[in-house]
Amino acid sequence: MTTEGEARARAERYEPTAIEPKWQARWAELRLHDTDLWDTERPRFYLLTMYPYPSGALHIGHWYIVTPTDAIARYKRMHGFNVFLPIGFDAFGLPAENAAIKNRINPRDWTEKNMDNMRRQFRSMGATFAWDNQIATCDPEYYRWNQWMFTKFMESGLAYRAVSAVDWCPNDGTLAREQVEGADRRCWRCGAEVEKRELPQWYLRITDYADELLDFSGIDWPEPIRIMQTNWIGRSTGAEVVFKTAASDHHAGGEELRVFTTRPDTLFGATFMVLAPEHPLVASLTSPDRREEVEAYVAAAAAKTEIDRLSTEREKTGVYTGGDAINPVNGERIPVYVADYVLMGYGTGAIMAVPAHDERDFAFARKFGLPIVNVVMPRDADPDAVLEQAFTEHTVDEVMVNSGQFTGRPAADAWHEIVAWLRDRGLGDTAVTYRLRDWLISRQRYWGTPIPVIHCPECGPLPVPEGDLPVLLPDTVDYQGSGENPLNRNEAFLAVDCPRCGGAARRETDTMDTFIDSSWYWFRYLSPHNEEGPVDPTLVEQWTPVDQYTGGAEHAVMHLLYSRFFTKAMRDLGLVSQNEPFRRLFNQGQILGADGERMSKSRGNVVDPDDLVARYGADTVRLFLMFMGPWDQGGPWSPTGITGVSKFLGRVWAIATDPHGREPSDPQAGQLAAGETEAGARDRMRSAAHRTLRDVTADYEGFRWNTMVAKLMELSNVLWRYRGTSVAGLPEWDEAVRLLLLMLAPAAPHITEEIWSRLLEGRGEPWASVHVQRWPVVDERAVAEATREVPIQVNGKLRDRVTVDAGISELELEQVVMARDKVIAAVGEGKVARIIHAGGGKLVNIVVKA
RNA sequence: GGCGAAGUGGCGGAACGGCAGACGCGGCGGUCUCAAACACCGCUUCCCGCAAGGGAGUGUGGGUUCGAAUCCCACCUUCGCUACCA
Numbered sequence: 001m002t003t004e005g006e007a008r009a010r011a012e013r014y015e016p017t018a019i020e021p022k023w024q025a026r027w028a029e030l031r032l033h034d035t036d037l038w039d040t041e042r043p044r045f046y047l048l049t050m051y052p053y054p055s056g057a058l059h060i061g062h063w064y065i066v067t068p069t070d071a072i073a074r075y076k077r078m079h080g081f082n083v084f085l086p087i088g089f090d091a092f093g094l095p096a097e098n099a100a101i102k103n104r105i106n107p108r109d110w111t112e113k114n115m116d117n118m119r120r121q122f123r124s125m126g127a128t129f130a131w132d133n134q135i136a137t138c139d140p141e142y143y144r145w146n147q148w149m150f151t152k153f154m155e156s157g158l159a160y161r162a163v164s165a166v167d168w169c170p171n172d173g174t175l176a177r178e179q180v181e182g183a184d185r186r187c188w189r190c191g192a193e194v195e196k197r198e199l200p201q202w203y204l205r206i207t208d209y210a211d212e213l214l215d216f217s218g219i220d221w222p223e224p225i226r227i228m229q230t231n232w233i234g235r236s237t238g239a240e241v242v243f244k245t246a247a248s249d250h251h252a253g254g255e256e257l258r259v260f261t262t263r264p265d266t267l268f269g270a271t272f273m274v275l276a277p278e279h280p281l282v283a284s285l286t287s288p289d290r291r292e293e294v295e296a297y298v299a300a301a302a303a304k305t306e307i308d309r310l311s312t313e314r315e316k317t318g319v320y321t322g323g324d325a326i327n328p329v330n331g332e333r334i335p336v337y338v339a340d341y342v343l344m345g346y347g348t349g350a351i352m353a354v355p356a357h358d359e360r361d362f363a364f365a366r367k368f369g370l371p372i373v374n375v376v377m378p379r380d381a382d383p384d385a386v387l388e389q390a391f392t393e394h395t396v397d398e399v400m401v402n403s404g405q406f407t408g409r410p411a412a413d414a415w416h417e418i419v420a421w422l423r424d425r426g427l428g429d430t431a432v433t434y435r436l437r438d439w440l441i442s443r444q445r446y447w448g449t450p451i452p453v454i455h456c457p458e459c460g461p462l463p464v465p466e467g468d469l470p471v472l473l474p475d476t477v478d479y480q481g482s483g484e485n486p487l488n489r490n491e492a493f494l495a496v497d498c499p500r501c502g503g504a505a506r507r508e509t510d511t512m513d514t515f516i517d518s519s520w521y522w523f524r525y526l527s528p529h530n531e532e533g534p535v536d537p538t539l540v541e542q543w544t545p546v547d548q549y550t551g552g553a554e555h556a557v558m559h560l561l562y563s564r565f566f567t568k569a570m571r572d573l574g575l576v577s578q579n580e581p582f583r584r585l586f587n588q589g590q591i592l593g594a595d596g597e598r599m600s601k602s603r604g605n606v607v608d609p610d611d612l613v614a615r616y617g618a619d620t621v622r623l624f625l626m627f628m629g630p631w632d633q634g635g636p637w638s639p640t641g642i643t644g645v646s647k648f649l650g651r652v653w654a655i656a657t658d659p660h661g662r663e664p665s666d667p668q669a670g671q672l673a674a675g676e677t678e679a680g681a682r683d684r685m686r687s688a689a690h691r692t693l694r695d696v697t698a699d700y701e702g703f704r705w706n707t708m709v710a711k712l713m714e715l716s717n718v719l720w721r722y723r724g725t726s727v728a729g730l731p732e733w734d735e736a737v738r739l740l741l742l743m744l745a746p747a748a749p750h751i752t753e754e755i756w757s758r759l760l761e762g763r764g765e766p767w768a769s770v771h772v773q774r775w776p777v778v779d780e781r782a783v784a785e786a787t788r789e790v791p792i793q794v795n796g797k798l799r800d801r802v803t804v805d806a807g808i809s810e811l812e813l814e815q816v817v818m819a820r821d822k823v824i825a826a827v828g829e830g831k832v833a834r835i836i837h838a839g840g841g842k843l844v845n846i847v848v849k850a
Numbered sequence: 851g852g853c854g855a856a857g858u859g860g861c862g863g864a865a866c867g868g869c870a871g872a873c874g875c876g877g878c879g880g881u882c883u884c885a886a887a888c889a890c891c892g893c894u895u896c897c898c899g900c901a902a903g904g905g906a907g908u909g910u911g912g913g914u915u916c917g918a919a920u921c922c923c924a925c926c927u928u929c930g931c932u933a934c935c936a
Contacts, residue, residue: 224854226930231853234935261936274936316934341934351936359851360934435935528900558930591928627874629863633856641862644874650889665881665890700904707864710873717873791869798869836868843868847916 003718008702014653016617019754024126027358032769033077033128035084037526041219041304045081046543047073048522048582050551050559050710051088054114054136058121060607060625060637061591067622068588068631068705069550070127074746075700078775084543085128086137086525089115090145093514094176094611097447107447108475111138112250121610126749135528137517138447142524145472145534146516147452148640151463152573154453158205161461164440172483189483196302202451202510203444206565210235210434212579213564219545225556232557234435238262239419241352241428243273246324246333248285252328257281257325257336260347260433263357264422267329268403269375270352271365273336274318276344277301285336287322294319294338305366316341316364327352328427329418332403339364347433355390363389370738375403377409439562441513444485446477448511456498456505465499485509518559518567522546522581527691535575546582553587553632560585586703589634596636607637619748620646626747648713649751652744655719656737662724677821681722682732688718689736690782696743697775711748715740738776745770792817793845794826810837816842 027033049069052062073085089111096107103110115136122129135142138180153159167175169187179188187194206213210233214276216226238261247253257273275282277298286294297319318339325336341360342351355365355372365372376398377383377391383401398411406414422428442451450471452464464471474493477486487493487509498505520534527536545567560582567581592598593605600606612621624645629635662669664674672681692715719736722728737759745752749771756770785806790813792800800822804813814835817823823846830848837844 227854228931231932236935238936259936263936341936343935346935353936358936360936363934433935553930596929627862635862638862638875641875647889648874663890667881667889667891706862707873710864713873789869793868795919796868796915801869834916838868838917843917845868847917 003347005318007184012657014650014751016619016750017614018125020618023750023753024123026769027126027128027769028123030769032771033073033130034132035082035130037084039082040542042080042082044543045073045076045083045521045548046546047076047083048087048525048546048549049085049087049517050549050555051090051135051695052095052118053095053519054089054091054118056114056117058118058609060609060612061414061599063125063609063621064591064625064634065551065588066122066127067125068626068703070125070749071622071626071700071705071746072548072550072703073128074749074771075775077771078742078746078773080774083128083693084130084133084525086133086135086522087122087127087129087131087320088521088525089118090514091115091138092448092511092517094445094447097445097483100447100477101483104479106475106477111136124610124613124618125622130525131329133525133528135521135524137449137514137521140472141529142521143449143517143529146449146512147464147469147471147523148466149520149534149573150512151452151466151469153204153569154463156573158208158569159202160205161200161202163198163200165196165198166201166444167194169194169483173485174199199442199444199814201440202453203440204565204569206439206562207434207436209565209568210436212568213436213561219580219582221582222585222587223583225553225560225587228556229561232436232561234311235432236262236434237430237432239264239422239428240348240431241267241328241422242426243325243328243352244830245281245285245336246326248287248323251285251323255281255284257350258351259350260431261352263354263415264418264428265400265411266354266357267327267352267418268400268406269354269356269373270327270334271355271373272334272353272369273325274339274342274351274361274364275321275336275542276342276349276355277338277340278344279338279342281350282321282338285321285323290320290322294321297338312512316360316367318364318368320368328422328425336369337368345437347437356387357390357392359390359392362387372712373402375401376414377401394802439513439515439565441516442510443513444509446473446479446486446509448514449516450487451508451512452509453508454496454499454505455508456501456503457507458503459498461508462499463622468499475686486513487511491709515559515562516566519562520570523576525568533575535570537575540576544576545578545580548584548586549582550586550588552590554588554590586632588631591634593634594637599637607639612639612642616642617649617750618645619751620649623649623709623748627709629706630704631703641835645709648709649748651716651720652740653672653751653755654725655716656741657758658723659728659733660724672725672727673721681725681727681731685718685722685727685732685736686779686782687785688715689732690779691737691775693739693743694778694783697778700746705747712740712744740771742773742776745773748826788841790817790841791843792820792823793843794823795848796845797826799823799826808841810841813837813841813844817846 047069049065070085091111096111098111100107129471137143150159169175169190169192171190171192173570175187186192188808214230214233214235240258240260240262243259244258245251245253245255245257259273282294282298301799316339318337321336321338324333325337326332327334341415342349344520353361353364355361355370356374357376357718362372372387374383374385374387374391379397379399400406400409400411400414406417419428419430447723450473452469452471453461454464455461474490476731479486494506496505496507497503523540523544524537530536534734563581567578570576571578590598593603595604595605597605609621620642624642627645673677692711695711699711715736719733722733727733741752741756752770757767760767787803788806789801789803791798792802800820802816802820804816827846827848832846833849834847836847
């Protein structure tokens with residue numbers, strides 16, 4: 001004879017820390033989740049998640065990315081897919097170098113140590129990574145193929161060298177944008193004044209692929225990402241028009257001044273021109289009396305960062321050069337200004353200014369008292385009306401005014417007519433411009449892929465011959481306390497013979513942008529140790545494009561665009577046959593610190609998952625991150641609520657391991673609710689289980705983790721109520737428990753595995769992992785119900801509800817509804833105009849007229 | 851300025867033309883306990899009411915509809931990206 005209290009004390013409690021390491025070890029030992037890439041029997045599923053930077057430790061944000069991704073992997077395996085879920089490290093980059101300078105250690109040692117710690121943490125999640133395929137981009141067997149592809153790109157002309165300006169500190173060398181601090185532009189490390197320095201650097205011709213990158217057909221990406229990439233590429237169609245400089249005392253004239261415009265129809269309204277401060281014609285156009293002013297303006301513009309230059313100034317600034325140009329359509333002489341609202345990097349670095357029809361030009365003309373000539377106006381408007389603001393409308397009903405032979409023409413036609421007129425005279429033609437610029441990949445840094453180039457004084461820059469690759473980063477590195485690239489001082493690295501003439505030559509010391517590494521890493525995962533080439537052609541054909549990519553939305557443009565570009569470039573080298581890297585993309589939100597700011601060590605708001613795992617167990621942490629809210633939303637971290645998830649798992653444990661247990665403080669323990677029959681309870685369990693299965697399956701497919709967890713909680717609540725009653729342990733109960741465990745298994749893999757093994761043992765059956773079970777199938781008969789509750793509205797207001805037979809006809813339902821007391825009261829003296837049966841009998845609305 | 855996303859209880863959120871607030875947190879009351887913690891049971895949008903019940907309610911103001919948190923228009927606020935792109 002035992003009391004209920006004793007029974008409860010005897011029942012084993014859920015102890016996550018006891019069972020989780022055990023199963024992690026067992027799965028690894030059995031190689032349960034290794035992927036056989038050569039298995040072609042099962043359909044493949046390549047699931048990729050963005051690899052982390054080895055910063056030292058995983059934070060809760062990494063878990064937020066990875067654990068739902070792992071749940072997808074486990075879910076897909078239960079559907080019979082051969083799932084490949086690799087992991088690696090984005091191991092080159094600046095933080096390692098900073099740590100190395102600070103502590104006088106080698107970046108490699110720092111990085112290796114961090115990776116070891118993070119691998120340990122990844123294992124504690126219970127994530128099913130294909131560890132055999134991991135990569136670290138700082139490994140020569142990885143970066144040698146960056147170099148190999150770069151030399152191929154040099155041969156095909158996709159890589160080229162050109163001069164451009166970088167922010168430069170005399171002590172620390174090149175600085176990244178965030179390393180220049182304050183309005184007076186000082187180096188973040190040493191405080192020295194930052195200058196701009198012109199350096200020859202390497203580029204990749206991504207603009208060659210601009211049009212192809214605008215085509216998203218065949219990939220299932222979120223609309224906002226496609227829009228952002230499209231805007232980033234920024235294709236615009238217009239015309240290039242050739243102006244000529246006018247002769248004057250100080251300038252011979254006749255030089256071509258090309259501009260790009262999207263509004264060639266407004267050419268007659270161009271009353272001045274504006275050059276970017278960096279434009280090559282500025283110097284020769286400037287008159288002696290204006291030279292001082294112009295040079296000061298140009299210098300001031302150069303000292304500003306692009307952000308300063310573009311963001312802080314609402315007010316237009318600029319100076320007159322003293323030079324003029326000739327408008328090719330009407331021969332008029334117009335002044336040429338320099339202003340920093342024109343960018344050298346876009347179009348031709350010069351514009352024709354049409355103040356009447358462009359807001360910026362209008363503001364500039366107002367400020368400098370320049371003429372404003374209307375050339376496109378609504379059909380009925382006064383052509384010479386004084387505008388209060390630029391008239392930029394471009395519908396169908398404008399006509400040309402003040403435009404010579406084109407006056408009176410519909411503006412929509414004039415666009416093409418004027419371009420044709422220019423083309424006939426060799427003065428211009430249609431042109432397309434992109435906002436996208438070529439990809440500058442040179443970094444004046446040590447900790448990256450050495451650019452495999454040899455500079456020979458006789459033969460110029462040459463690619464390192466294939467047989468001499470890789471160009472290894474030397475291991476001995478002496479920073480001397482500054483950020484200047486130590487390769488510049490490394491004579492053993494620098495000295496090399498020219499591969500063409502054999503003479504003494506020097507190695508290139510720039511390394512590659514780390515975005516190169518991440519632009520093709522998913523191909524390398526398939527054959528990380530392949531020595532024949534960057535990719536294994538057979539495996540690439542079999543496994544790519546990636547079926548599902550998950551990662552942060554902060555990479556919406558750069559990484560995702562570069563990866564698309566690289567895929568196409570690799571295709572054109574004959575390495576792969578795909579056009580696109582990632583078939584389906586999901587961007588999850590970011591977990592912020594409790595203060596609502598991005599998590600960072602410097603803010604001190606980083607949440608360490610190890611503490612949470614020690615306290616609640618990995619399954620609870622996984623499930624809580626999924627339960628928090630929609631995956632694409634993220635939000636500030638708050639651990640309140642984790643107890644709810646923890647309690648839920650405790651109940652699942654109790655339901656499955658101790659179905660006949662009772663809670664002594666529950667007054668109803670051991671009894672069905674008043675009025676509930678055993679048969680009814682059995683139906684209810686079956687129907688709840690199968691409805692949950694139907695809904696949870698849909699939630700898994702749509703990555704709706706929060707509602708998925710909520711529905712499993714509901715099912716567990718139903719079973720919780722029946723625990724210890726006469727229906728616990730009946731076949732319907734067992735089936736519901738089985739479905740609950742299978743549905744929970746991908747999200748909370750350890751507890752489900754432990755319970756599953758105990759249930760098998762209890763039945764004397766041999767062990768089989770819950771994670772190799774097939775995903776269950778919904779029994780539609782169980783989902784269907786005999787009766788349903790119908791809400792009744794009168795004039796759209798809920799007044800009553802009634803439970804009826806599921807098969808009731810509309811006519812019968814109306815009779816029942818109209819006989820209800822509350823309905824009669826609500827209708828009152830009014831006249832029933834119509835009765836609406838909404839949503840296939842889901843609801844009845846009685847429309848009453850007064 | 852542009853583009854994108856979003857405004858729902860004390861909080862995270864659910865519902866996305868048809869019962870607003872699923873699920874959970876927190877709070878309140880209770881059981882257990884010498885007591886507390888844990889666990890368990892019940893209540894919990896707001897207002898009026900002992901209750902039955904009634905009224906209001908999804909950022910604001912309009913509109914469409916038998917019916918709007920959901921669709922449309924205007925506005926306000928917050929977040930993200932981008933920033934004079936000719």
